[in-house]
Amino acid sequence: MIKFLLKGILRDRSRSLLPIIITALGVGLTVLLSGYLKGAFGDIVDQNARFDTGHVKVMTQAYAENKDQIPNDLALLDASEWLDTLHTEIPEMQWIERIKFGGLIDVPDKNGNTRAQGPTTGMALDLFSGKSGENKRMNIEASLVTGTIPKHSGEAIIGHDFAEKLNLKLGDEITFFGSTMNGSMTFKTFNISGTIRFGTSAMDKGALIVDITDAQLMLDMNDATGEILGYLKSGVYDQTEVNTIATIFNSKHKLSTDEFSPEMLTLREQNNLASLLDYADVMSALFIFVFVLAMSIVLWNTGLLGGLRRYQEFGIRLALGEAKVQIYWSMVLEAVLIGVIGSILGTIIGPGITYYMQVVGIDISSYLENSSMIMPSVLRAKVMPNLFYIGFIPGVLAMVFGTMLAGIGIYKRETANLFKELEV
Template identity: 25%
Template sequence: MDLFLLAWKNLWRSRRRTLITLAALSFSLMLVQGFHNLSFGVYSEMIDSGVRAGTGHLVVYQQDYVAGRDEKFSFDPQKLVSQISDLDGVEAVLPRLYLPGLAQSSRESRGILLTGVDPSAEHMINPFLKNLTAEQLPTLSGREAVLGSRLLKELQLKPGNKFVVTLQRRDGELVSEMFRVHSVVTTGIKNVDKSLLLVGRERAAAMAGMPGEVHELAVVLQDQRADRQVFPLLQALLHDRPQLRALSWDEAMPNLSNAIKLDYASQKFIFVIMLLIVTIGVINTLLMSVMERFREFGVMLAVGASTLRLRVLVFVEAFLLGVVAMLLGSIFGSLLTWYLSAVGIDLRDFIDSSLEFGGVVFDPIMRASWDLPYMLQIAGFMLLLSLAAAVYPAIKAGRILPAEALRHH
């Protein structure tokens, strides 16, 4: 206890230097925690938005459909939809078909991806359809269609107009059917708005000659962090159907996954550089403290103190410095996270409101989410950095010779 008390008093001999070092450590920890939580919140929102319009948090495909998106890899879900829906943590199961084809109006033609969905199941889940009323949704087996706004413009159509969709049936024959523009959506993703064409799943399946079959079962979870618990249960349901595969969203949506990983890796690199710069500041503080007490350490050695005690004293000073910085930084980091969570950062004055990132529309109002394990981890890392920064000053203190130190002025 005496050693801790002595180390605490030594830190405050140069109050200004200690305060500057504590401020640098605390401020750096606050920034790392706060902006990591901001990234964590933005990524979570992007993942949730992306998987609801895309493959779901978990997804079921036949064989290697995800590799080439070959429409021949379809399957009859049978009772899987109800069985998966009964699993704990599952919010919805969305059966979908994806059929490449050609949309033709009286003036223009465009390549499209005809998507067959269950409109009532998708309505409050799929962000593309959330803004539509129940009356604006297509029926399961009708000829109503939802078009992307760019596709509507390029085909020179208006709501209520009719157009023709042509695609290849399962048996290889070309088939054409007439649909009517029932409603229009703007997703903010250019490629999607240029090719989106949603119809009822039963109509799409009948047109392609695969009644009752789907290409994808998108499993949307109540909490995206529950995927590790739900995934083994999903695999168990598929045990008797080896031709079906269960995948996580990052395997099924590699563009979004890789974009997030790349952005997060660049942030971690910046965080590491910031912490290393702070570490240099701690080394400077402790080394200056040792040099200023050169004569004092010599006296301590002359009266019987061991070099080990001097080195431990320097490490205790670094430990106390790290603990105080860790506590202050975590408090300020929590306050910053609270502000970024409640208010966020509004970028609408600087960027397009429909900015796309990794195939998902980027919300220009960024908000943080709490990642408490990471906050504790980075706070502990800060303490370890402080102790690591004390290695050289401690070695320097242990090499002091009493006779030489007593002559030092």
């Protein structure tokens, strides 16, 4: 039966070509949008994880409540002991320290007088030990516009646009003015070893990157850290796994009576990412639903037109004694075959365009100039394994649903009218 119907589909293109084209286009568009949503939202999550949230983050409860203000006076003390504890209790994750700080950059002239000034948002990373993986994780070396990564104490990387604004070049001295963990005034001189551009407006504006040992000395944070970030060694964020890790850690170490006790937050609990992740899932499901509905309506009309053209065929088959239900289900089976063919073609087209969008992407940097959100300046699609089967859901369902609606007309055929039609 399937072989017979398949021959009919291939030989009578007038009844199959249009539905196949519509299905292929709908499936291709569904695959493309699904890949683009997954890629764009995935990049946003990945950027936040690498630059800010980690897969999990450990802070004091007081720091967590005010973390947007970078309250280093509420930092986590005995950082080395907590790192040892985390490595022992949760060995499946890599743990690293980071300190964020803000202040003012002063650029002196040749006489030592102020030539330029600008506000800065600094980040202290473990750059010297070579064990933290921060260079690779934050793509520092590849993001350098000029110069090199700091190799000695007193060296710093500054944002390339920030350096141009202050008219700085490699080797120049800058002085950081800020406040220590204890609230007193601090200043420290750094030599510019390189300039960097991450492609993220929130990171590039006023960026200053130093080694964590320099920051601890500058901010009076001996064996203290603002944040301890944890990353799954697989490199892939797993909500279920990190939820389990955070629940166990908090039940053991978080004390409701001590605001300086540590608290572990997952990526989802930071930077309003929970709503973003939920939005991505809802939009992906919504697109599939909309395309199933839209293609069903189009294919329903196509089926109605095809059914009108095939009324004589149905009449002959009924006159020969074939039951209406047999004709109906043969049309549905035929629709399944057409849906599969169209879905295969759409699944070939969709990932191809998705791959192109993965390589090229859409540049949104002009919309992020004044944004404080951490997100990539180029949104890219992502080719994922599910793209090679997700299109069959709307493709086959829409074709079958449309045909089932159009096929209802078969049951309205009256045998008395068949002979009149056959006489024509």
